[in-house]
Amino acid sequence: MYKEKTKEEHCKTCKQVTKQPEFTFYCDNCEKEMDDGSLDLTVFKKKYNTENKRYELCSWKCVFEVLKKVKCNYFISLPLLTYDKDKPLEQSAEAFFKFIKK
Numbered sequence: 001m002y003k004e005k006t007k008e009e010h011c012k013t014c015k016q017v018t019k020q021p022e023f024t025f026y027c028d029n030c031e032k033e034m035d036d037g038s039l040d041l042t043v044f045k046k047k048y049n050t051e052n053k054r055y056e057l058c059s060w061k062c063v064f065e066v067l068k069k070v071k072c073n074y075f076i077s078l079p080l081l082t083y084d085k086d087k088p089l090e091q092s093a094e095a096f097f098k099f100i101k102k
Contacts, residue, residue: 027058029066034058036088039079041066046074059090060099 003026009019025034038056041063045052053070057063063079070076083093 025056027062028055029057029062032058036086037091039063039091040077041079042077043070043072044074044077045072058088060096061090064099 003024006019006022008017008021010016011018025038026032027034027038034056038058039060039062041055041057043053043055055066057066057079060079067076081093081096082091089095
């Protein structure tokens with residue numbers, strides 16, 4: 001989920017965009033502000049022409065909380081398990097394995 005921090009600005013004369021809007025991204029589960037990317041989870045529906053539901057989540061804890069609540073009749077695309085050192089700790093592979101060992 002995202003919220004607009006600043007609005008798009010336009011030139012009063014030519015109407016061209018002079019300033020792009022800025023957005024702040026939040027976790028779709030706990031609404032924590034996210035700066036360093038997210039764990040993406042998508043729920044696909046079997047019915048043709050229905051909107052798939054995409055979640056942007058801040059941690060593996062939030063991924064598993066959403067999975068407990070979601071209703072699905074087709075399949076779910078889970079976040080990638082990454083060993084990238086630049087990711088926040090709560091999005092790391094280590095956090096995933098710690099969480100599933102509980």
